[in-house]
Amino acid sequence: MEDSNLRIPGPVPLPKDTLEIMSRQMINHRGLEYAMMLEEMSSNLKSVLMTKSDVYFITASGTGAMESAIVNTTSPGDNILSISIGWFGQRFGDISDAYGCKTTRLEFESGEPADPEKIKKELLKNNNYKAVLITHNESSSGVRNPLKEICEVIKDNSNALILVDAVSSAAGTRISTDAWGIDIVATASQKSWIAPPGIAMISFSEKAWKAYKSSSSPKYYYDVKQYKDYLEIGQPPFTPALTTMFALQNSLNRMIEDGIENIFEKHSEIAKFTRTKANDIGLQILPKEEFASDTVTAIKLPENIDGKKLVNDIKDNYNIVLGGGQQKLAGKIVRIGHMGWIEKKDIEDAINALKETLNKKN
Numbered sequence: 001m002e003d004s005n006l007r008i009p010g011p012v013p014l015p016k017d018t019l020e021i022m023s024r025q026m027i028n029h030r031g032l033e034y035a036m037m038l039e040e041m042s043s044n045l046k047s048v049l050m051t052k053s054d055v056y057f058i059t060a061s062g063t064g065a066m067e068s069a070i071v072n073t074t075s076p077g078d079n080i081l082s083i084s085i086g087w088f089g090q091r092f093g094d095i096s097d098a099y100g101c102k103t104t105r106l107e108f109e110s111g112e113p114a115d116p117e118k119i120k121k122e123l124l125k126n127n128n129y130k131a132v133l134i135t136h137n138e139s140s141s142g143v144r145n146p147l148k149e150i151c152e153v154i155k156d157n158s159n160a161l162i163l164v165d166a167v168s169s170a171a172g173t174r175i176s177t178d179a180w181g182i183d184i185v186a187t188a189s190q191k192s193w194i195a196p197p198g199i200a201m202i203s204f205s206e207k208a209w210k211a212y213k214s215s216s217s218p219k220y221y222y223d224v225k226q227y228k229d230y231l232e233i234g235q236p237p238f239t240p241a242l243t244t245m246f247a248l249q250n251s252l253n254r255m256i257e258d259g260i261e262n263i264f265e266k267h268s269e270i271a272k273f274t275r276t277k278a279n280d281i282g283l284q285i286l287p288k289e290e291f292a293s294d295t296v297t298a299i300k301l302p303e304n305i306d307g308k309k310l311v312n313d314i315k316d317n318y319n320i321v322l323g324g325g326q327q328k329l330a331g332k333i334v335r336i337g338h339m340g341w342i343e344k345k346d347i348e349d350a351i352n353a354l355k356e357t358l359n360k361k362n
Helices: 016-022 032-049 062-071 087-098 116-125 147-157 206-214 224-231 242-258 260-280 307-318 344-361
Strands: 005-007 054-059 079-084 102-107 131-135 161-165 184-188 199-204 296-300 320-324 333-337
Touching: 005 333, 005 344, 016 242, 032 054, 032 199, 032 242, 054 062, 054 224, 054 242, 062 087, 062 131, 062 161, 062 184, 062 199, 079 087, 079 116, 087 102, 087 131, 087 161, 102 116, 116 147, 131 147, 147 161, 161 206, 199 242, 242 260, 260 296, 260 344, 307 320, 307 333, 307 344, 320 344, 333 344
Parallel strands: 005 320, 079 102, 079 131, 131 161, 161 184
Antiparallel strands: 054 199, 184 199, 296 333, 320 333
C-alpha cells in the first residue's frame, strides 16, 4: 500500500533515515550505551527548551507528560486555575479534577486565544491558586496562546506554579522556559520532534521540586523522583520505548546541528505559506493572524460543506490525510499539520486537493 501524505497535527510523517534508525537492534537500557545516549539527549533537550532545569524522558503519550505535571506538584484539594481555549485545554483541567484538585476553569471561545487581562482579574480575585494550567498551542483550533504575556501576568499577580502543555508547540515554536518563568513544560515525541509516538518529555524547575516535596497526589509510574534518581545513574526507572528513543536522539542531534532558531523560523515560514495558500483559494483561517499556530493551521469551511465527508473524500481521492474539527468545530474546519519534516510541496499538494474537492461540491 502506498504511504499516505499525512498532514494531521501529529503523529508526523518520518524521513527515511529516521525509519532506518528505528530498525536498529535493541540495547541494554541498564548499560553504558544507553547512559551515554540519555546524557546527550538530556543536554540537547535542555537547549531546545531553553532551560537549565531538570528534564526527563517518560515512556508515555503527551497526556502522560501533562499528568506528570499535575501529580508531582499538587495535592487533592489544591486550588488550580485551568485556562482552556479548546479540546486539549479542557483535558488538562480534567486531569486536575481526576486527582482531586479544586479546578477553576477559565474558558475562551474556540479559535480565540486566552486573554491575559481576564487571567489577571481571576488571579486578583483568588490569590490562593497553587498552579495555573495553560496550553501553549491548541492544535484543535490552530491557536497559539501568547504564552510569554500569560506567564508575565501569572508571575506578577500570584505565586502559582506555571504548568504548560506544549505537546504541539515545543520544537516548532520558541519556548523560553527559564526566561518566562515556566515551572513545567510537557511535550511529546510525535510532533515537531520528528519521532514516532511513545516518549513524553518534561522540564522540572526548582520551584516545581519544592512543590513536589509537599505533594500528596498518588503517583508511582509518573513519580518524577524516580526519573531523577535513575537519571543520576544513567538509566530509566522503567523499560523505555527504545525505538522511539533512537529516533528522538537523532532528531535532537539534528536540531542542535541545524540551529534551534533556524528550526523555529522554518516553522514560522511554512505556517505563513499555508495560510496564504488557503486564502488564495478563497478560504479563511480560523484564528487571527497574530495568534495563528506555527505547527497547525485551522481553515474554516463554507457552511454548506460537511467537513467530515470532505476529509474522507480527500483521503480517498488524493491519498492525503487532513485533520478534521473536534467538538464544536467538528465538520466546520479542516486542519493541516506542518510541524517537523515538512516542505512547501507537501502543503501545495494538500491545498490543491482541498481546492479541487471543494470545487466538485459546488
